[in-house]
Amino acid sequence: MSVSVLQLLWLGFLAVVLIGLSIAPGLRRTHPHLWWCLLGYPAALIRVLLTWRRLTTNLGLAVARRPARAVVGGMAVRGDPLRPVPPRIGLPKLRRGGLEVTVRLHPGQTPDHYCETVEALTHTWRVHSVRLFSSERGFVTLSALAWDPLVAPVLPYRLRERPLRAVVGLLEDGRAWVIDLRRAPHWLIVGATRSGKSTLVAALVKELAPQRVALFGIDLKGGMELSLFEDRLSALASTRTEAARLLADLVAETEARMQLCRSVGARSVWDLPAKLRKSPIVVIVDEVAELYLVATRDDKAEVGEISTHLLRLAQLGAALGVHLVIAGQRVGSDLGPGVTALRAQLAGRVCHRVSDEGTAEMALGDLNKDALAAAQRITLAEQGVAITADTDGQWIRARSIHITPEQARRAARKHARLAPSWPGLHAADESDEGVYV
Ligand SMILES: Nc1ncnc2c1ncn2[C@@H]1O[C@H](COP(=O)(O)OP(=O)(O)O)[C@@H](O)[C@H]1O
Ligand SMILES: [Mg+2]
Incomplete structure (x- = not known):
């Protein structure tokens, strides 16, 4: 019995279809x-x-190209055209x-x-x-x-690395979720316990770790979260006294940068000549409420100091390459004086699941009412899902990549040599055009 070429092609096609159908479900699960x-x-x-x-x-x-009315045999006929x-x-x-x-x-x-x-x-x-x-x-x-890109965000690609830009997850419309500190210099991340704040911070640090930035951590929960990145941090404050000292030093550094800019007539550190450039600084605060806890009179003075320093960094930092990323469960005026003013300076917002309307209102209410409603619909099971808004007031749902503590630690260790020593941050390398593009 002879088989014609056509039959062979047909059989080949059938085989491909059958193989495709049989591997499809597995492939979809493992390599979507x-x-x-x-x-x-x-x-x-x-x-x-x-x-x-x-x-x-x-x-x-x-739509019909012909009118729905026609004259047929002397009579006007109306009707839907057959092929719109x-x-x-x-x-x-x-x-x-x-x-x-x-x-x-x-x-x-x-x-x-x-x-x-x-x-x-x-x-x-x-x-x-x-x-x-x-x-x-x-x-x-x-x-x-x-x-749904938010079910288990995987980044199938890498965006071109740009300084101070971190791809931290996926947006609801399938695009990459980028925290861009050049666009929005300071960020506020809120959410109830176990809603995904620290995981987002980990994703951010993991992306910033290979870049020429100085990272500082303030984590008063015994440094439990941020100590994962200790190798890559230039300093980690885990008590309030340490935090106060670190922030005072950072304010001094910021003011020194301001003087430097003024002396050469630059309007921001980005305009400085290459040989005077400084490494950008990112200060990460986890569980910000701990900074504002007051028990004794002495505490009160220290809290006041911290609050002033944070506000000063937020006000001056944007033009001087000093960035704040502040995470907390609540960032309301009840925490202490200066919190509302600080919040107003944090243009980038991320709101995870919240336990009360007030917190969502604090994070998003001044930007957009719809965003507020969307934040309140995030469920307990959607850890890492958040509403994010940037400087332009646009908001969107997003989910961070799930970074495990081990991955975070490994990334920090790998890039430990990039952590500038503190005090006295080194100036960014002259040949390093990338730092202040
Ligand atoms: N993007 C995410 N995808 C999947 N699971 C997540 C994500 N973010 C957080 N989780 C889960 O939620 C848990 C708590 O997250 P965490 O970031 O520690 O919350 P928080 O700092 O708000 O208390 C994590 O241990 C992790 O299992
Ligand atoms: Mg946490």
Whole structure:
């Protein structure tokens, strides 16, 4: 019996389909991005193209070119045209864990017409979510994600390393969650106990560790969290007295930088000539409330001092390369004087699950009311999920990468030699153009 080439090709095709179907579930679980490229995306692409006409007709987005009224044999006839024309779409493009398709709007249509259809699109395309944006007049882009990026954030790629920028997780729309200290110089991270604050701080430190920055830690819970990175820290304060001293030194350093800028006529450290440049400083405070606990009269004086120093660093630091990252369960005025003023200086915000409305209000209320409501919907099971807002007031849900204490310790040890000694931080190396791009 002879087998023709066509039959062989057909058998080969069937074999590929069968193999694909049998490995798909396992591949999807273990290597979701590979699964998406090899199997998920081609299937979704076919689905999008095959369903487009029916879908847009049902949703009222397809329009008739001919008028709905015609004269047939001397009689005026009205009725729905048989084949309305769907809006034209381009070929769906492969994206990380999703796809993107551009739609040319019919005359008279606006992106608003499409806003109500995202649920139907999500359902028909069998994807996790569809978002819509319009960057060019007359077009909308539909961006679909195959799965929820916040379930277990994995970064399938590395962004180009830029100084003072850290990729700490994934955003709800599938993009990388970047904490960029050049954009927002100071950050406030709030959340109830075990909501994911320290894990986020660990992700941040792990990303900053290979960069030329001086990292300082203040952790009054016995240094339990930040001591993981001790090798990479230039100093770690684990008592309030140590914290007060460290902050006083940092204020002195900041003021010295200010003098330096003034003497050469620079408006910020970024404008200093290369040979005068200084390493950026990032001061990380975990459980900030501990800093403000007052038991005795002496405590009160020390707390007052700390509060003034923090505020001073926040006010001056942005232009002088001194950054604050402050994490705590609550950052309300009840902690002490100066806290509200400090909070106002912390433009970058992250709000994890909170136990009371007041805390979310403190973190996000002055930025956006919708963000506040979204923060209150984060559940106990969603550890590491947070609402984050940047300087532009835009907010979005995000989840940090789950960094284990061992990973954090290893990253710190690996880059320990980059920790400038303190006091007297070395100036950044002249050839190191990257530091103050
Ligand atoms: N992004 C995340 N993904 C998965 N689990 C997380 C994440 N962030 C935190 N967790 C879990 O939550 C626990 C508590 O997180 P932690 O950062 O210590 O909270 P906090 O500092 O707010 O008390 C961690 O031990 C970890 O198991
Ligand atoms: Mg913690």
